[in-house]
Amino acid sequence: MNKAYDIVIVGGGPAGLAAAIAARESGTQSVIILERGEQLGGILNQCIHNGFGLHTFKEELTGPEYAHRFIQKVIDMGIEYKLDTMVMDISPERAVTAMNREDGMFVIDAKAVILAMGCRERPRGALNIPGYRPAGIFSAGTAQRLVNIEGYMPGREVVILGSGDIGLIMARRMTLEGAKVKCVAELMPYSGGLKRNIVQCLDDFGIPLLLSHTVVDIEGKEHITAVTIAEVGADRRPIKGTEVRYTCDTLLLSCGLIPENELSTSAGVRLSPITNGPVVNESLETSIPGVFACGNVLHVHDLVDYVSEEAAKAGQTAARYAQGAVEKGGREIEIHAGGGARYTVPSTVCIDRMDDRLTVRFRAGDVYKDAYVSVYFDEARVMRKKKRIIAPGEMEQIILSREQMKEYPDLKTITVKIER
Ligand SMILES: Cc1cc2nc3c(=O)[nH]c(=O)nc-3n(C[C@H](O)[C@H](O)[C@H](O)COP(=O)(O)OP(=O)(O)OC[C@H]3O[C@@H](n4cnc5c(N)ncnc54)[C@H](O)[C@@H]3O)c2cc1C
Structure with missing residues (x-):
């Protein structure tokens, strides 16, 4: 095993798998997944009921079937992974300490790290x-x-x-x-x-x-x-x-579920008191440069399809970072949750670094009937969408475009609100 990789992914659940595939598809060859369990697939291996993958594959799969499609792709692409391997520590300089029975304790220096450790039950x-x-x-x-x-x-x-x-x-x-x-x-x-x-x-x-x-x-x-x-x-x-x-x-x-963030905390990653997951920018990058987060370790998702979509984004942006292709600097615009929205992921966006479109995910703090999801650019309302029902159990999302943001050159704060 090498002592240095471009990207180290912690966790081989659906988030880690999708991130690895996207990183490789974005041109990064040196990628490794470290998984503490005896197989890839994460918690999906025990979710044998159907209902997975309606968005991603337009068919109803069981958890293991959904995971298998990603695992097979990881294998076909020759992406390295290590099972029964527990990551013990991540330093702010992205040195990843892990251990298993075969290699004992070892350290990998990573150009970028993707946190994909999932969550645990309360x-x-x-x-x-x-x-x-x-x-x-x-x-x-x-x-x-x-x-x-x-x-x-x-x-x-x-x-x-x-x-x-x-x-x-x-x-x-x-x-x-x-x-x-x-x-x-x-x-x-x-x-x-x-x-x-x-x-x-x-x-x-x-x-x-x-x-x-x-x-x-x-x-x-x-x-x-x-x-x-x-x-x-x-x-x-x-x-x-x-x-x-x-x-x-x-x-x-x-x-309730709690994101598994002991590693993130000891690395010094800033966590949100609402989600208990890392605070991230538009690239899903945490407060530590080069450390990215996705899936349930970032915020608890309702559907695994969104986990895979979000993780693919983390894989792409981590690959860009590892290749040194990320623009430095740029003005950060804060994204706030207001009204009945509890939080947003991400919490900031930089217009210079974002893709053409940005998905902002959030959850409500209560049940709202016939309410509106509104987006404000500072004081100006730029979006208003009526929803028959909004409930805390269902994740919501809005899409912001770069074009739209560019029309507001002095924009400081974007606020996502649920309004009656
Ligand atoms: C018990 C449980 C049951 C669930 N059932 C359903 C369901 O029926 N339907 C549904 O849609 N969603 C279900 N979910 C939600 C489900 O977790 C997500 O849809 C999805 O699996 C999240 O993917 P993930 O990769 O973020 O996390 P996970 O699938 O949890 O994968 C995280 C992986 O990281 C590994 N890991 C964690 N820490 C370390 C470490 N330090 N070193 C190495 N590896 C590490 C874990 O072993 C795990 O394999 C369930 C969640 C839980 C906790």
Whole structure:
């Protein structure tokens, strides 16, 4: 193995794969993917349901099928990758320290690094649920792995807390495997998942979704035997007298995903307090020059198609950086989220460096019906698009053009807003 590469990609999930392919297609030969798992494909390997790739391939694929198309391309293009290889550290100078059983600890000097480490689930410890800590409580992703990869059923009588997409998918999966899913309880007054998953995974199987509800007690010392669920008020506190007890042997938690940014933090990459992912510019470059980010480590996506699209962009811009073809300097325009929008990715854009078009992605902080997505160039509104529904579970995007920005030579701030 070489000690220096033009581009080192950390993570071989859909983001890392798409970034590697795009980097190679952009003319960079020396690319390596470092993946801590025993195979490429990331979390998609355990997502055996269909619904992937509608945008990218115009067909419905399972997670492994979707991943396979990218893995095959990586292999066909002869892109190097190392499995069972954990990246331990990235220095601000882009020295990547990793280890595996074969090579021990090693350091690669990279001209550019692409962060593609994905995300992990919020654990029980971060959720503040009272009661005992018996066996039978799993994150929805762990249960997905047990059922789809290891071939074990976590239990037969299931309650799910949190209505993120993985929880919704697992409600259906556990039902199909013969379990009784009693309900999905969601603290917020809206679901954190996609509408299509609520319909296809809950409604089609008669599984109740209890919005504004949470688990207030867990019973069972050795193994979980029941949970108590109560309604919560606008302050998210349980309302006395609304408690209902559900016997169960399994509680699945689907209460949010957290980008895997320990490496980014130790490298000194600036993180957004909203997304918990790196703050990036139009090239998906972080606050450390030559370090790029894409996929769920940047912000949690709803559809893998957008992960692949975003990662391809990171691959192209990292290749340009490694080839020394990036224009230095240029005026940065800030992109802010306002109104009901929580954040934007990217956070800045430089007109001199951007492509003809820039995709800006964001999420709403609440459910909006018949609302408008508006874009302001400083005080001037330049775009207004009506949307029937905007929900926190669905990522939104707008496209800005360079032409349009050039019409505002003194432009300082672009604001994306959701307005009623
Ligand atoms: C449990 C779970 C289930 C999901 N189920 C679905 C679903 O059913 N449908 C859906 O559309 N989306 C699902 N998602 C969302 C899904 O993560 C994204 O669509 C997509 O997989 C994100 O791609 P990614 O490459 O950014 O991350 P990932 O697929 O998570 O890939 C990241 C890769 O980076 C590797 N990595 C991390 N840290 C290191 C390190 N230090 N060194 C080396 N390698 C490292 C990981 O091993 C992993 O292979 C799920 C997410 C999770 C967490």
